[in-house]
């Protein structure tokens with residue numbers, strides 16, 4: 734018994750800081766046929782000489798490509814913010830949220846309004862470059878149940894995996 738409790742004490746600090754592992758549960762949030770590349774990953778990046786936390790991932794696709802809900806949920810926010818531009822936030826069942834920024838136009842004009850239930854792959858907007866943006870792309874953020882930003886690439890299925898999931902769901906051929 735003594736030995737066992739000693740081991741538990743030794744293991745506790747390791748358990749307290751789990752290494753971030755990839756565990757996909759979100760479908761790729763733009764039309765996979767139009768997606769080009771990741772232009773900026775999550776984390777600290779240099780911006781005009783200082784380091785700034787990039788709270789999401791930048792996914793490049795032509796302007797007008799469909800932006801889709803990464804998983805079913807409810808529209809929690811739909812509107813405009815200075816840096817995000819036109820954007821939508823989707824609240825999911827596990828209390829995590831996904832955020833879709835720089836949309837081409839007011840998502841409310843597409844009927845994407847607060848309180849609306851959206852299915853996985855439901856269109857929430859179109860790729861644009863509104864807000865602080867240098868070209869058409871989707872800035873996609875994942876917020877945990879405490880509102881903390883998490884690395885979206887750990888949560889997202891790749892475009893290829895997304896297609897496989899959609900085929901299994903009968904949503905792609």
Ligand SMILES: [Zn+2]
Nearest residue numbers: 789790791872
């Ligand atoms: Zn970004």
